[in-house]
Amino acid sequence: MAAQPPLTGIHVADFSWFGAGPICSQALATFGATVVRIESETRVDGLRSVAPFPPDKTGYNVSGWFNNYNASKLSFALNLNLPQGREIGHRLIRWADVFITNFTPRVVERWGLTYEELARVKPDIIAAYTPMQGMDGPRRDYLGFGAVVCPIAGFNHLSGFPHREPVGLGTNYPDYVVNPGHTLIAILAALRHRRKTGRGQRIELAQIESSVSALGAALLDYTVNGRVQERQGNRLPHAAPHGAFPCLPVERPAWPGEERPPDQTVPGDDRWCAIAVFSDEEWQALCRAMGNPDWCRDEKFSTLLGRKRHEDELEERIAGWTKDKTAHEVMELLQAAGVPAGAVQTAQDVLENDPHLKERQYYVYLDHPEAGRTAYDGPAFRLTKTPGHLRSPAPCLGEHTHYVCKEILGMDDEEIADLVAEQVLC
Amino acid sequence: MTEDGESALSDVRVLDIAGEIGLYCTKLLADLGADVIAVEPPGGHPARAIGPFYHDEVDPEKSLYFFNLSTSKRSITLDLEHAAGRDLFRRLLPTADVVVESSPPGHLDRLGLGYADLAKIKPDIILTSVTGFGQWGPHSHYKAPDIVGLAMSGVMWLAGDSDDPPNRFYGNQGYISASIQAAAGTLMALYHRDVTGEGQQVDVSMQEALSLAQETSMQTWDMMKILRRRIGASRVLVMSVPGIGPYRCRDGYVFCYLGTPGGAPWPEMLRWMVDEGKAEDLAEEPYASFIQEMGLPLLTQALFDPSVPERVRPFLAHVDDVLRRFLKSKPKVEVYEEAQERRLLIGIVSTPKDLVEDKQLNYRGYFQDVHHPELGETLRYPGPNARLSETPWRLRRRPPLIGEHNAEVYSEIGLGPEELADLKGAGVI
Numbered sequence: 063m064a065a066q067p068p069l070t071g072i073h074v075a076d077f078s079w080f081g082a083g084p085i086c087s088q089a090l091a092t093f094g095a096t097v098v099r100i101e102s103e104t105r106v107d108g109l110r111s112v113a114p115f116p117p118d119k120t121g122y123n124v125s126g127w128f129n130n131y132n133a134s135k136l137s138f139a140l141n142l143n144l145p146q147g148r149e150i151g152h153r154l155i156r157w158a159d160v161f162i163t164n165f166t167p168r169v170v171e172r173w174g175l176t177y178e179e180l181a182r183v184k185p186d187i188i189a190a191y192t193p194m195q196g197m198d199g200p201r202r203d204y205l206g207f208g209a210v211v212c213p214i215a216g217f218n219h220l221s222g223f224p225h226r227e228p229v230g231l232g233t234n235y236p237d238y239v240v241n242p243g244h245t246l247i248a249i250l251a252a253l254r255h256r257r258k259t260g261r262g263q264r265i266e267l268a269q270i271e272s273s274v275s276a277l278g279a280a281l282l283d284y285t286v287n288g289r290v291q292e293r294q295g296n297r298l299p300h301a302a303p304h305g306a307f308p309c310l311p312v313e314r315p316a317w318p319g320e321e322r323p324p325d326q327t328v329p330g331d332d333r334w335c336a337i338a339v340f341s342d343e344e345w346q347a348l349c350r351a352m353g354n355p356d357w358c359r360d361e362k363f364s365t366l367l368g369r370k371r372h373e374d375e376l377e378e379r380i381a382g383w384t385k386d387k388t389a390h391e392v393m394e395l396l397q398a399a400g401v402p403a404g405a406v407q408t409a410q411d412v413l414e415n416d417p418h419l420k421e422r423q424y425y426v427y428l429d430h431p432e433a434g435r436t437a438y439d440g441p442a443f444r445l446t447k448t449p450g451h452l453r454s455p456a457p458c459l460g461e462h463t464h465y466v467c468k469e470i471l472g473m474d475d476e477e478i479a480d481l482v483a484e485q486v487l488c
Numbered sequence: 489m490t491e492d493g494e495s496a497l498s499d500v501r502v503l504d505i506a507g508e509i510g511l512y513c514t515k516l517l518a519d520l521g522a523d524v525i526a527v528e529p530p531g532g533h534p535a536r537a538i539g540p541f542y543h544d545e546v547d548p549e550k551s552l553y554f555f556n557l558s559t560s561k562r563s564i565t566l567d568l569e570h571a572a573g574r575d576l577f578r579r580l581l582p583t584a585d586v587v588v589e590s591s592p593p594g595h596l597d598r599l600g601l602g603y604a605d606l607a608k609i610k611p612d613i614i615l616t617s618v619t620g621f622g623q624w625g626p627h628s629h630y631k632a633p634d635i636v637g638l639a640m641s642g643v644m645w646l647a648g649d650s651d652d653p654p655n656r657f658y659g660n661q662g663y664i665s666a667s668i669q670a671a672a673g674t675l676m677a678l679y680h681r682d683v684t685g686e687g688q689q690v691d692v693s694m695q696e697a698l699s700l701a702q703e704t705s706m707q708t709w710d711m712m713k714i715l716r717r718r719i720g721a722s723r724v725l726v727m728s729v730p731g732i733g734p735y736r737c738r739d740g741y742v743f744c745y746l747g748t749p750g751g752a753p754w755p756e757m758l759r760w761m762v763d764e765g766k767a768e769d770l771a772e773e774p775y776a777s778f779i780q781e782m783g784l785p786l787l788t789q790a791l792f793d794p795s796v797p798e799r800v801r802p803f804l805a806h807v808d809d810v811l812r813r814f815l816k817s818k819p820k821v822e823v824y825e826e827a828q829e830r831r832l833l834i835g836i837v838s839t840p841k842d843l844v845e846d847k848q849l850n851y852r853g854y855f856q857d858v859h860h861p862e863l864g865e866t867l868r869y870p871g872p873n874a875r876l877s878e879t880p881w882r883l884r885r886r887p888p889l890i891g892e893h894n895a896e897v898y899s900e901i902g903l904g905p906e907e908l909a910d911l912k913g914a915g916v917i
Contacts, residue, residue: 068680085700093676108749114708126707177877201848204828205751210835213743218734219839220658222648227734228741228837229721231657232646233703243668244516244873248881250675251496251520255879257682258499263878271854274843275873276664278556283540284840285855285868286552291540291840296635296656300538304635306644306653330650330717336639397630404636406654409702409709409716412642418627424696425706437710439700443673444622446603447688448680 065448067094072253075158076100076135077151077175079107081208081234082269083164083192084131085242090160090249091134092441092450098136098154098466101459103488104143110459116433122459124433129456133428133438139460139488142173146486151175152183153471159256160249161189164269167197177264186262188252192245196268208234208269211241215273220280223295236273239442244272296336302369303348306334306406307381309389334406335384335392344401345369351399352383413437430455463487495521496879500678501583503527504561505568506590508535508660509634509694510618511557512667514588517674518560519872520881522586525897526563527577530915532890542863548890549862555887559858559869563888564897565917572916574599579901581609585681586674588616593623603689612687614677618670622693637662637694642702649720665701666694729787730808731757734837737820741837742827747783751833754782757811760830766814770807778803844868858886891917 072095076087084099084107091097101107109128116124138154141147151173155161161180163170170176170191177189194211195201212218212235218228248265256262274281280291296305311333339345342365349358357379362368369376384392389405396403407416413425426440433455441450467473467487481487500522504514511533518524526533535557536548543550567573578601581587587606589596596602603615617623620632621640630636635656638644648655673690681687699706705716721733731746731754747754758779761767769775778800790796815823820836827834836842843849856871872881894917898908911917 065680065684065686068676068683089672114704114711114714116711126711127704130707195848196852199848199851201828204848205831205833206835207750209745210743210833213734213741213837214835216838216840216843217658218743218837219741222655223652226649226652227721227736228743229649229734230647230743231643231655232648232718233643233701233705235643235657235661235701238701238703239665239668239697243665243672246672247516247520247668247675248874248876250672250679251879251881252876254675254679254682255494255496257679261878263876265874265876267874268852268854271849271852271871272873274849274854275870276661277659277840278870279540279553280659280840281843281870282552282556282867284844286542287540287544289540293658296653301633305656306635306639308653328717330719331715334639334654336635336644336656338633338635340633400631402631402633402636404630404632404639406639406644407642408645409642409705412640412699412702413706413709416640418621418625419695421625422622422693422696424699433711437706439706440696442692442697442700443669443676444691445673445677445680445688446691447686448677 067450068445068448069093069095072096072160073158074098074160074162075154077161077163077165078192079164080109081131081237082241082245083162085238086190086245086249087135087162088131088133089242089246089442089450092452093445093448095160096136097134098138098462098470099132099457100138100140100142100151100154102139102141103459104141106459116436119433121432124430126433126436129430129433129436130438132456133452134454135457136462136466137457137460138466139463141486141488144484144486146481146484148174150471150481150486152179154466155180155183155187157470158184159188160253161187162192162245162249163190164192167193167202170197181262184262186256186260188249188256188262188265190245190249190265190267192241192267192269194269196271197266208237211236211269211273215270216277216280217273220277220291220293222293224293226293228293236269236276240276241267241269241272244275297373299370300366301338301340302366302373303376303380304338305377306336307377307384307392309333309335309384309387309392309405312388333389335389336404336406337380337384337392337396338402339369340402342366347400348396351396351401352380355383426452428452428455432458460488494879496876497522500585501525502586502588503577503580503584504588506588506618508538509620509663509666510588510590510616510670511535511554512664513616513618513670513674514561515557515559516667516671516873517586519883521879521884524561525893526558526561526888527566527568528563528890529567530565530891530917532565536890542867555867556869558887560884561888562893562897563891564894565891567916568599568601570914570916572911572914574601576898576901576911576916577601578609580897581606581613583900584610584613585678586614586616588618588670588674590618593617593619593628607687610687612681612685614674614681614687614690616670616674616677616690616692618666618692618694620694622696623689623691627695632694634660634662637666637698641695641698642705643698646702646705646716646718648718650718654718662694662698666692666697669697728804728808729782730804730811735812735815737815737818737823740820740839740842742815742820742823743835743837745833748833752831754779756830757832760826760832761810761814764814766817768810768813770810775803775807779807782807856883858883860886862889
C-alpha cells in the first residue's frame with residue numbers, strides 16, 4: 063500500500079486566480095494538501111470564461127484552461143467586497159497553514175489580506191504573495207499578467223530569430239513553470255522551516271524578478287562584459303548543427319469552420335525535427351545516419367569551428383536530407399545513431415500519439431460533471447513512494463461553499479442560510 | 489559571503505553529480521541554504537566550458553554560464569568512473585540527505601550507485617534524477633539536450649512566426665523547467681522524509697516538466713480537436729488588430745495588449761495621441777466611432793461573423809499605421825511609463841541592459857553583488873527568485889573554484905593531506 067501523500071493534513075487557503083497561483087496550489091493538492099480556492103460570482107476567475115470549451119458547452123465550469131489548473135481543489139464562493147465576507151476569509155485563514163495570492167498590492171490591502179493582518183489571525187501562517195512587480199517600489203501598481211511579464215522580464219528580446227521582431231514565445235511561458243515553480247519551492251521550504259521551528263513567514267515573489275532569474279547568463283554577460291545579447295534563433299555558440307529542420311508535412315483534416323488553401327499547407331502547420339550536435343563524435347554519427355553523402359566529407363564541416371563558420375550551408379544541406387522524411391522518422395533514425403534529435407511535437411502528438419508519454423501515463427483523464435471526460439496535465443515530478451494524484455476534477459464555481467462553511471468553518475445551517483441571503487456566499 | 493542567519497535548508501546536505509540539466513535545481517537549493525557540494529570530475533564540470541566567459545577569456549574558472557548556475561555551492565572533485573572515486577562517494581554518502589543526478593537511466597545502477605545501492609548505505613536518502621525523458625519508458629534512453637525537450641514537449645511548436653522554423657526559447661528553459669520541478673520534488677520528498685523517516689527517488693522528465701507551458705494547446709486539441717500553432721505576435725486572435733504585439737519605439741520595442749480586459753480601452757490610447765497632437769485623423773470620423781467599438785466585443789463578433797474582418801480591415805490598417813508612427817517617435821521607457829500611468833496594458837521589451845537599469849528592480853535591490861577575490865572584482869548577479877522573511881533566499885557565496893573544498897569536505901571522512909595527494913596522483917580527485 064502506498065504511503066500517505068507528503069502534505070496530508072496541510073491546509074491551503076488559495077486566494078489566487080488565473081495561471082501562476084492556481085498552478086502552484088494544484089501541485090500542493092496533488093501531493094495531499096487540502097486546498098480551498100476562494101472564488102466569487104462577483105469576480106469570476108478570468109480563465110473560467112475563456113476557451114477551450116468542450117463542444118456545445120459554455121459557462122463558468124467547462125473551460126479547459128481553468129480546469130487544468132484546479133483539479134483536486136474545493137471551490138468556495140465568498141464575496142470579499144463585503145465586510146462579512148472578509149471576516150469569513152479570516153476565519154478560513156485561522157484554519158489554513160498556507161495562504162497564496164496573486165492579487166495586486168492594492169487589492170491585497172483593500173481586502174485585509176496583508177501579512178500583518180493574517181499573522182494577527184494566525185501567527186504561524188505561511189503567506190505567499192506573488193504580485194507582478196513586487197509589493198513595493200515605484201512600479202508596484204503597474205498593470206499586467208503573464209503576457210507582459212514575458213517581454214518585461216527579457217524573454218522576448220532574447221528569443222526568436224534576429225531578423226524578426228521580438229514576437230515572444232507563443233505562450234505566457236513564465237506563468238506556467240517558472241513562477242508557480244519558484245513559488246512552490248519557497249512554500250515547501252517555509253513549510254519545512256515551520257515544522258522545525260513552529261514559525262510561519264511571509265513570502266514575496268515578484269513575477270518579474272522570478273522570471274529574470276531564469277535568464278541569468280544574459281544578465282551576467284551585460285553586468286560583467288557590457289554585452290547586450292541579441293536573438294540568435296535556434297543556434298547555440300557551442301553546437302552545430304543546432305536547430306529545427308523541415309520534415310514531410312502531415313496531412314490533417316480541416317478543422318471545424320476552417321477554410322483551407324488549395325495546397326493544404328497552412329502556415330505554422332508544417333512539421334520539423336530538432337537536431338543538436340555538440341561533439342565531433344555526434345557529427346560523425348549524424349553523417350553516418352544520413353548515409354555519408356559527399357558533402358559531409360567536406361573538410362569545412364569536420365570541426366565545430368568550421369560548422370559554425372558555414373552554418374547557413376550546413377543547415378541547408380541537412381534540411382535537404384530531412385525534408386522528405388517525417389519528423390518522427392528523422393528522430394528515431396538519429397536517436398538510434400546516437401544523435402540528439404526530437405520531433406517538434408504538436409498537442410495531438412503529446413496527448414494521443416507519443417508512446418513514451420502514454421506508457422508513463424502523464425496525461426490524466428477525469429470525469430467532470432459539466433465538462434465531461436477531459437485531459438489534465440499530471441504531476442510534473444514523480445515521487446516513487448508517495449506519487450502525486452489528481453483526486454478529483456476541477457470544481458464548479460462555488461461547488462463546495464456549503465461543505466467549507468459546515469465542515470471547515472463549523473457553521474450551522476441557519477448561519478449559512480443567512481449568509482446566502484445576504485449575498486456573502488456568492 | 490558565507491552563511492549567516494537562519495535558512496530553511498541549513499541542515500540539508502546535497503551531493504550534486506548532475507550534468508547541465510540539474511545545475512539550476514541545486515542552485516535553487518543552495519541559495520535557500522542547503523549545503524550543496526558539487527561533485528565535479530577532475531578538470532571541472534563540463535558546463536564550465538560554456539560561455540559567455542568573464543571578459544571573454546575562455547577558462548573553466550571564468551564561465552559566466554557556470555557561475556550563474558553555481559552560486560552558494562561548494563565544490564569537490566571526484567571521478568565516479570574510477571572505482572576508488574566511487575568508493576569515496578560511498579563514504580561521503582552518509583553525510584548527505586539528497587543526491588541529485590542526471591545520468592542516462594541505468595548508468596548509476598551499473599556503477600553500483602543506483603537508488604537501491606545508495607539506500608543500502610543511507611536508507612533515508614533522497615535520489616533526485618532529472619533527465620530528458622525520465623527513468624522509464626521507450627524514450628528514456630534518448631539523448632536530450634535542451635532543444636529536444638522543448639521540441640518533444642509541445643512548447644516549441646507554438647513559438648515563433650509562422651514564416652520561421654519553430655523557435656527555441658532563450659536560456660535553456662527546458663533545463664530550467666526540469667530543474668525547477670526537480671527542486672520542488674526534492675523538497676516534497678524531504679518533507680515526507682522529515683515526517684516519516686522514509687527516503688525515495690524523485691523522477692523528473694524535462695518533457696513532462698515543460699508540458700504545462702503549452703498553455704491551452706493540449707486542452708484545445710482534447711476538447712475541440714483544433715491545434716494551436718505558431719502565429720508570431722498575433723497569437724490566438726482571428727485577425728491582426730492594432731495595439732496587439734511588438735511595436736517599435738525610437739530605441740527598441742514595447743509589447744502592447746490594448747483593448748484586452750484588465751487595461752484601459754482603446755479610446756484612452758487615442759486620448760494620449762490627441763494630447764500630444766499626434767492622433768492625425770483618428771479623432772475624426774469614421775475612425776473616432778470605430779475606435780470606440782474596438783476591443784474584445786469586436787473580436788468576439790469577428791469570431792462568429794466572417795464578414796466583420798472584411799468590413800473593418802481598412803480601418804484597422806490605418807489605425808495601426810498611426811499608432812506605429814506615434815510609438816516610433818518615443819523612447820521605449822517613456823512609452824512604458826506613460827502607458828502605465830494611463831492604465832494602458834503595455835510592457836517594455838526589456839534587453840539585459842534595460843533590466844539592469846530597471847527602476848523597479850533596483851529600488852527593490854534585486855541584483856546582488858558577489859565578490860570574486862580571484863578575479864579581483866565584484867560581479868553583479870541576478871538576485872533571489874523570492875523574498876522569504878524568516879529564512880532568506882539569497883546568493884550565499886560565490887561559485888566555487890574546481891575542487892576548492894576538497895580538503896575541508898574530505899577531512900570529514902578522515903582523509904588527510906597525504907591520502908588526498910595520493911588520490912590526486914591517481915586521477916581520482
